[in-house]
Amino acid sequence: MNLAKRVETLTPSSTLAITAKAKELKEQGHDVIGLGAGEPDFNTPEYILKAATEAMQNGMTKYTPSGGITNLKRAIANKLKKDNDLDYNLEEIIVTTGAKHALYTLFQVLLNDGDEVIVPAPFWVSYPEQIKLAGGVPVVVQSSEENDFKLTAQQLEEAITENTKAIIINSPSNPTGMMYAQEELEELGRVCLKHNVLIVSDEIYEKLIYTSDRHISIASISDELKEASIVINGVSKSHSMTGWRIGYAAGPKAIIKAMTNLASHSTSNPTSIAQYAALAAYNANDDAVNEMKKAFSERLDTIYTLMNEIPGIVCKKPKGAFYIFPNVAEAVKMNGFTNVDDWVKVILEEEKVALVPGSGFGFPDNVRLSYALQLDDLKEAAKRIKRFVINHQSK
Template sequence: MKKQLASRVNTLSPSTTLAITAKAKEMKAAGIDVIGLGAGEPDYNTPKNILEAAYQSMQDGKTKYTPAGGLPQLKDAIIDKLKRDQGLTYTRKEVLVGIGAKHVLYTLFQVLLNKGNEVIIPSPFWVSYPEQVKLAEGTPVFVEGTAAERFKVSAKQIRDAITDQTKAIIINSPGNPTGMIYSKEELTAIAEVCREKDVWIISDEIYEKLVYDGKEHVSIAQLSDDAKDRTFIINGVSKSHSMTGWRIGYIAGDEEVVGAMTNLASHSTSNPTTTSQYAAIEAYNGSQDTVEVMRKDFESRLNQAYPKLSAVPGFDVLKPQGAFYLLPDVQEAVKKTGYANVDDFAQALLTEAKVAVIPGTGFGSDTTIRLSYATSIDQLEEGIARIDQFVRDHWKA
């Protein structure tokens, strides 16, 4: 039988993050002492109260289908969370629960974009943004956030990039892979441009609970009635409550768009996993103490790791303000160690130094690598020490 793949999948690039992580796990399974600094998930287990709530829901027989857009009780918990944390008011019809924030984004693009519609994506970016836009037959438009501007883009850059085909802009704050946070003033200027040009705002806030140095997370939807009306908040429990494998994310925004997403979900996923939804209800309604414990620990790790990574020859590192990633510019180290590009450099770190990092090319940044400090401080410091030794051993004057 002749096989021919659909053209839409031929444009996709594989996930660099998942590929490196899979290779590192394969090496570990073979008994090789690999330190993984690639994966974007907390090393904490899901808090005990959440585990118990999930188990109790199963014991109570709550294992059947739920509404396609999520349990009403979970929608209410999300609505309460948005009111409590952001001072924003939503109704159940403006909230959809999906199989992780990633799939919620995918569904949003499917219902929002027509062929040729453009989505402005600040670079560096999370790897799945452009791929999901392309799957919806949209066109990703990249706007560069330079290191001099702390990897953030300005309202002027966004205005200059908008065309009559622009449908939306993505704001990810705190950002992956940069860890940078947009200030209220920066977001206000961006919101004004979106108002002037009538552009949707997609605000990815999955790392909102992981902010450091006294910084504050501000949702762009908080800034005005107009900003709220044109913003889709994307969030979930994966990072904040160490629930990556539970796959629960949500969107809050325009009722008509969320309704269309719900219709699509009814034909594609039936519903998010029932047990995971009951776990997420407890995550939002229960004690938040463990969220703060984890945040403080990540901040401590950052403060210990940052100066060590900054001391590696040929590494230029901005200190992040949130999330759990470091994104050093390593172009000098790559050049001085004799490698052609960051991909080859990262591959050599894995095979020779036995440290898994993610090359920045997958994030639209071909001079950087991404390291995650969502791992134990011992592993983190040993990993950086190995990187340092590798660079010094290969350095060519």
């Protein structure tokens, strides 16, 4: 049987693939340290677990409105006002089965065949694939390490064509952990308004910032940019709720209505229990979030220092998320490999450390390391990588 053409060009998620391989080796009894997972290693806070239990006991186990329960949408609106100075009414918000599903649904209702979406590289691995599934064309624009992996307004201007429909901005970024300053967002925003380009602002890591820099939502800069933006977010990273699958989109009413209609014929609704758990998350203070952030900040300082001590590896210090994205091109060359992908495979085989090659993110000279694991494991992982690099130096 022939499969639909729309899936023939899909590339499997490199992050999920490396995580699966690491899990397989662990099950075989190997001492594997996985640095590929894109999720916090903390359990969901207790008050959220309690809220979910109470929801089940109170019979909140039925269908909900496709766009999410009213109380949760109201809590999201309050969060957007408090954290981002953004005013949205309930008709401008949809609750989705994770932020990934919000993006998928958005592209499905937004794109026609041949519509272009500008995707700054490095990018999260699912952006190009979701665009292609909707019939769109991902236009990848390479940023530079010198500019902290961020797209410039000039690059954006040069990439726009008559077919450009949207641009994705991810700040703080997966995989780099870098974030855009307000001035940079203003410059990008001016270009988008000039060319009538919709801004897809992925802000899923906004709560995980380790510097004095403040997260700025591009939609908050002006009324014009708010009307030209779709804000994507959720509880997965901020509240360690990756498995609960609750995200949201906020933006112009017509787009949100179309997304809601599509959801009614696909998922019906996000899981009812997970919605009540997310409601508890958004109605509480940020104490649990800040506790997790403190631990991540310490881990970042540790792994950043250790990785920069390894010959042939150069790493910029991220400002947010829980990844570092070092350039390993020189180490790969020193070790006699022709590309990062092969180098990563052998490190996993010999040292049992799972890294994600940068090729999946559009930057083949880099690797992504998640520091969402215990300090002892991070130190041991860096020790093993350093040992591999030193032992495999070409004679």
